[in-house]
Amino acid sequence: MEDKIKRFKNKIKEKKMLDSMLALLQWDLETQAPKGGYKLISEMIGELSLKSYNLTTSQEFYEILEELKKSINVLDDITRRELELLEEEIEKIKVIPSDEYKMYSELTAKAQGIWEIARENNDFASFAPILEQIFNFNRKFIEYRGEKQDVYSVILNDYEKGMNIEKLDFFFDELKKEIVPLLKEITKNKRDFQEKIKFQVSEVDQKNFSNEILKYIGFNLERGILSESAHPFTLTVNKDDVRLTTRYIKELPFSSVFSTIHEGGHGIYEQNIAEDLKETILSDGASMGVHESQSRFYENVIGRSKEFWYGLLEKSKFKYKELENLSLDEIYKGINEVSPSLIRVEADELTYSLHIMVRYEIEKGILSGEYLVKDLPNIWNKKMYEYLGVIPKSDSEGVLQDVHWSCGLIGYFPSYALGNVYSLQILNAMKKEINIEGVLERGELKKIKTWLEEKIHKYGKLKTPKEIMIEVTGEELNPVYYIDYLKEKYREIYN
Template structure:
């Protein structure tokens, strides 16, 4: 067995996964609704082929050989071997039929979710969600090692090494800190004027502004594209094909513009992994929390900075063709960071956003640890929103049906958003020791920021664990205090609270 043969087998698996990613992208951006069943069959068939190769005799032969002859591998080959073996050990015991069924159910569930959103009725999605949970529960025993709970197994798939015990502690600290900031604002804050934010800015105007902006930030449109969808996402089809999506609202420019910045953060990450790992399992993020740290770094950490908008606001005004010419910079900036309880996660402000994640985490944990049924989910969702944010959804569209994740079986993913937010603030703290961030943002010189992230995060792919990456980049493991400090300073400034 030669290293070249090993890499060729991995490349074939990657090609199948690229095809699956293309089918999934199409299903969320342009596929006719009536094609869902046939698409599910196609995705299921290709998933079966990919799974056969990921767990098949040829790959097993390579892994067995290089387990005994590791010295015959190059340094890059050794890294690829380690990650590939970890994936193989996780998957090889799972029956192919189960993986094919999972792929089919996820495809059908996405169509059911879209239909339920149109009817605003959870009942139209409930059977598909129950099936997704059933198939996930059937898979848990194959993934389980020494995790304390079934939900910990799911967490470990998206954030290796993370447990609900750790999250309970971190989220408790985060939640308490956010509540204190919100209380301070309520007691002493001067509320920004947001009356002009619903002025019409056409989709074309928004798109013109934000495409130029994310290109400046570092997203390469020669290797990527932007499309419309129901729920924004980013996906890598290949090393030179990274696709981002968004949705637009002409009476709320923040939805589309910040949505594109968020997805472009994912895209910049995907476009800047080291090419030596291409066509192998290492060419990916080590966890979804690390991936989300990159999208949230651009969208919320940089996108919340006064210095960022000092440069971009005149460009934004020009793109809006006079609509905001009577609004001075200070009023505009403060309006962007106004905080208020909201029902929709992806429209939440920077301060309340983590509370949306904590709600989903607690509901998922209850679903998989046997404390909540699917039938009880809509009421439990609404109760949590009333408890944590003081508002209650009046229909399922703005409640339990708002996120795409459960239709794709992504149980255990939501905590990654909050982890990513905390990682992003911690990365900023470390970056500011080396770079004059505000000076760079005022000048619109974004290359040093992207280069720092590539040097410390992007290039490594899965060659390092999340903990290794964060500790190497920042000098310590996850610390939620950096996010709380960032938000406290930001909102005291925006709400003109004097120390």
């Protein structure tokens, strides 16, 4: 048995090494590689992805798993969970021809460069053909698996175990019923709270403040780094090398503040997964929904609270000098103004999930055949007007604004909305044990980080999202807390 487990661990180490190399290439591609280098990096990603595929689907690996499964009752919890997840992964990819797997990996690596140029040039037509290929590959890969559910429900379940169209339709219908009317009510009583926080800040000062905020909320910069990219993201090589990006807009200094806090939430999760999971495939978030719950919790529940800013301005060593002339109430209302916008990552907390609803309905429509990729700009604009009352003046600020589809992340967007819902359930549970307002006012964010680490972070993928949410909150996904929170918060701000 010891020999079998050792062989298994060696294979896992080899797989993680490949995944780490892929992560480093991806980081380079999205942060500093010149456009002329995209082609070679795409090919390198394709080659390494194929090696990972071949390792995972090899007869040798399969035989090791089968041998261990015979003695599953005597295995420790970590090895047992690894076996379970690997079996699921193998079932998904073994039906995909290896040449198509490699082709798709190269395609998505190449697509990111094409998307970036298309966005710069406001040229959706140049991006549409490769985007159509990405959707077609995703549809085909699911069809290879012979699943009985519709294609999109299978994809949603891959990101969030147990999720499907029916459950998300219910959630978004509740948003339409509760939040869209509230948004229209607020829009009629428009207040210019943001005017107070509109000032220009140099990129250098924004960088300094971003790093100060990361340290303040508990991200360890000795085991992580903050860089820049066109679209903020978090990438983990391992728990001791967690890389975040943000972006700096001179006239919108709070843009970098909140994207930094958001990615910091992801990074804190990754850095605080238990040490005994470090060399396993469990050293990752329980699901994308749970992962997003941490980033959205830090960004919104904490970062947009009045108490957080009181503590930050009292305790931080670096701050924008312009904030010294503002009252706490002016800052709080400024960062929480409801203003339907075109750009998702700049969206206020109330309208954010409506942006996700637009993308969810589009993905569902393309995969069902209801929509064609070439028609996406018009479809996008109509939905933005229907739900948010705004229409993009260009595709760059419309259908081309997100990098996700070019990366092949079809079905990922709903994770943000699920993260919002989870985050408020987590807040409700945390309040029973911690005086959150007092902790934030005193700048004691370590208490919040420790609570999250003990309840969620340390388990990585050892537990399922359902297990974590039931253990932490006492129930499965429940949108009531999120919707009530939004209604209460914004009715108070807008009287």
